[in-house]
Amino acid sequence: MTRFSSEAKDYDLKKLRDTVNQACYGLDLNYVDPNEILNKTIAGLCPGMTTAELENLAAETAACLTTRHPDFATLAARIAVSKLHSETKERFSEVMQELHSYVQPNTGGLAAPMVSDLFIDNVMKHKDELDRAIVHERDFEYQYFGFKTLEHSYLLRMNGKVAERPQHLLMRVAVGIHGDDIERVIESYNLMSEKYFTHASATLFNSGTTRPQVCSCYMTCLRDDSVEGVFEALTTCARISRHTSGVAVSISNHRAKGSYIPETNGRAPGLVPMLRTFDVASRYIDQGAGKRPGTFNMFLEPWHDDIFDFLELRKNNGKEEMRARDLFCSLWIPDLFMKRVQDGADWSLFCPSEAPGLNMVYGAQFEELYERYEPQIETGGPFMLYKDHANAKSNQQNLGVIRGSNLCVEIIQYTAPDEVAVCSVASLALPSFVRDGQFDFSKLHSVTKVLTKNLDRIIDVNYYPVPSARHSNLRHRPLGVGVQGLADVFMRLRMPFESKEARTLNLQIFETIYHGALEASVELAERFGPYETWEGSPAQRGQLQYDLWGVKPSDLWKWEDLKARIAEKGLRNSLLVALMPTATTSHILGNNECFEPYTTNLYTRRIVAGEFQVICPWLVKELVNLGLWNDRMKNQLILHGGSVQSIPEIPDDVKAIFKTVWEIPQRCIVDLAADRGPFICQSQSLNIFVAKPSVKQLTAMHFYGWRKGLKTGLYYLRTRPAVDAIQFTVDKSSLAGDTSKVDATSKDDDTR
Known part of the structure; x- marks a missing residue:
């Protein structure tokens, strides 16, 4: 970029004026004035400013007016996209060639390809078709928040500069998944480009690269609590985490503090010193060029003797040697614990070395073993999952007892010392299926099938950091189809979140997703055969997820016909549906997170x-x-912190539609989760929002979810807004006046 000279200045400003004016197509010009953006940008010019800095200033100027109207965020994104397009090559094949031939300047001229040989071979084999398929205009459909997230963390860079455009990224993902199956490549590209779904961050980061680790979720367990067993698990976690995946570890078989160690005639230090080792490792692992830190989630059952130390790991006060604040902590709760709490009865704690096997059984077997051992003795977290529900309703129950979940507690899969559980996940963008005031279930069904087949293909092309992960994933082939933007759907259709209409639509959406995913898995089984451990599974015995809940589906889809196909051909995948948080990918597509109401x-x-x-x-x-x-x-x-409930001019029906999560009864959120549960074969990252929780409230909430049959009772307990709504200055004088519309030429935007 050239720096402004007296001759260049007028030219650059004319170019900027053209860019801004052209970017205003389709926007509401009653609220968006391109001249205001230009005037504010010119007012911010500094000596020596580059043309790139000028364009950034214009985009940021528009973005700062977002509170005035959402179209300003669209305008900001379009200006930023125009800048990126001017700095990058148009042809997908040329960009991928440059990435493949990249030489890192700090390595003395050594080749450092950013995409794999196989990937570039597939690209060059079909380069003309791939180049023609890309629709660069779709880059201009992102909101500013989403585009800047892509630019900062997802688009590949060379020498510190962004080399890809968003459409290049999506095509890279499609080719990375489907290789030279060009029909499937273009189908997947178009559905992603048109915002029907998105793959998970790990898939967006790594598809087509030299280490295509594109699965997001890994779960493992301690082989035993020996030094070798602990550090074997730690090494496994580190190797997985460095390739941009979250890891969960079941630790209930680790002996408690003070337990006798026969081999050394000593006493065990307990869980905390071991967990501090994992804590340090999670901070040490950086998931690739500062994209995000490593993350570990530790699962413990509440009968463990070190349970109280475990619950205090993340506290801000107390002895430092008893804290591990960067770990996530989850409870894997048996029904017996809930029954004892409900009855006000005693609960006994054990060391697993003195009461072996409790972590390997559930249900009646757990209760029998626990009660046999019992006579021998007299904070936003933790995450809470119900062990018995998770096992009794799992299609993997034929493999053995499931001992934990994943980082975000929506993936529930079997693990063993020789099997690290893996799950490839993606989310359907539900607002894209609203058409002319109706929800298009047929389109949702067909897109779910495409996404399911994408995720199944990922199992085969994924790079596995450890052999035990590959072994497990190829045997059981579990998937996680999730969603984003459920609250946006309700708002677009003018349904209050707690209405009967929303409750019905919620059920229909997830019944459709489960049916579509199963149908795709049957079709894959017809081509490739069922997954290796199909025999003996509940589905093989004729029991789908809703059967395990004791629920009958509606007549929306022909379930008996599908069951007949499953009985004949089997399923390609042991698990199919899991509702992840979508914390980042939902914002890329401009949707609210997963199935949550607006905060x-x-x-x-x-x-x-x-x-x-x-x-x-x-x-x-x-x-x-x-x-x-x-x-x-x-x-x-x-002034009202993002709430409409106290604004008298707004009609009551509008207030009902736009209630925030703090204004919706949490029983409603649990009810919706339980309603869709029979169509979610894994689980849900269920957050609960209580502004000022009491012990009585929390106890009632936990029991309500448990009695409803939820597998995940709690991901995060939010006791205050996740983000602060009042980050703007308010022109209080305007509250007394009656301004009929925004003054598009105002010098002050009233925000900071």
Whole structure:
């Protein structure tokens, strides 16, 4: 980029004016004035500013007006995308060739290819078709928050500069999954490009690269609590984590503090010193060029003698040698524990070396063994999962007892010393299936089938950091099809989150997803055969997930016909549906996270890519249609922390639609989770939101979810907003006035 000279300045500003004006197509010009963006940008010019810095300033200027109208976020993204397009090559094949021939300048001229030989061979074999298939205009459909997230963390770079465009990334993912199956490549590319679904971060990061580790979730356990067993598990976790995956570890078989060690005639130090080792390792592992730190989730059953030390690991106070604050902690809870709490009865703690086998049984067998041992003696977390529900409703129950979950507690799979469980995940963008005021179940079904086959293909092309992960994944072939934007769907269809209509739609959506995923898995089984451990599974015995819940599905889909096909051909995958948090990928596509309600209708979100203003677009659209959206209304929304409930001008029916999660009874959130549970063969990352929780509230909430049959009772307990809604200054003087519309030429945007 050239620096401004007196001759170049007018040219660059003319170019910027053209860029901004062209980027305003389809925007509401009653609220978006391109001249205002230009004037504010010119006012911010500094001596020596480059053209790239000028374009960044224009984009950031537009983004700062997002609270005035969501179209400003669209405009900001379009300006930023125009800049990226001017700095990168258009042809996908040329960009991939450059990535393949990349030489890292710090290695003395050694080749450092960023994509694999197999990948580039497939690209060059079909380069003309792939280049023609890409629709670069779709880059302009991202919101600013989503685009900057892609630019900062996902698009590949050479010499510190972004080399890919978003459409290149999506095509790289499609080719990375399907290789030279060009029909499937282009089908997957188009569905991702049109925002019907997105693959998980690990898939976006690593597809097509020299180490294509594209699975997000890994689960393992301690072989035993010997030094060798512990450090074998630690090494496994480190090798997995460095390739951008989260790891969960079942540790209930590790002996408790003070237990006798016959081999050394000594006493065991207990869980905490071991966990501090994992804690340090998780901080040491950086998941590739600062993308994100390593993350470990440790699972413990509540009968373990060190349970109280475990529960205090993440506390901010106390002895430092008893803390491991970067680990995540989860409880794997048997029904007997809940029954004892319910009855106010005693609960006994054991060391696993003195009460062996408790972690290897569940249900009646657990209760019998626990009660046999019993006479021998007299904080946002932890995450809570119900061991008996998870095992009794698992299609992997024929493999053995499941001892834990994954980092985000939605993946529930069997692990063993020689089997590290793995799951490839992706999420369906539910708002894309709303058409003309109706939800398109047929399209959701067909896209679910495509996504299921993508995830199954990932199992075969994935790079496995440890052999035991490959061994497990190829045997059982589990998948995790998830969702994002359920709250957006309800808002677009004008359904309050707690309405009967929303409850019905919730059920229909997940019944459709489960049916589509099963149908795709049957089709794969017809081609390639069922997964290796199919025999003896509940599905092989004619029991699908809803049967394990004791629920009958609706007539929306022909379940008996599908069951007949499954009985004849089997399934290619042991597990299919899991609802992950979608914390980052949902924002890339401009949707609310997973199945959660909106935390607030207006907030500032801080991530590694920067700080971004976010406003609920459906609320603004509703208020614009009612003639209520103006500066005064914006300031009232800011004043009330993103809530509409105390704004008198807003009609009651609109208030009902746009309740935040703090204004919705948590029983409603649990009810929706339980309703869809019979169609989710793994589990759900279920957060509960209570502004000021009491022990009585939390106890009632846990028992309500347990009695409803949930596998995951709690991911995070949110006791305050996840993001602070009041990050803006409010022009209180405007609240007394009656501004009928935004003053597009205002010199002050009233935000910071």
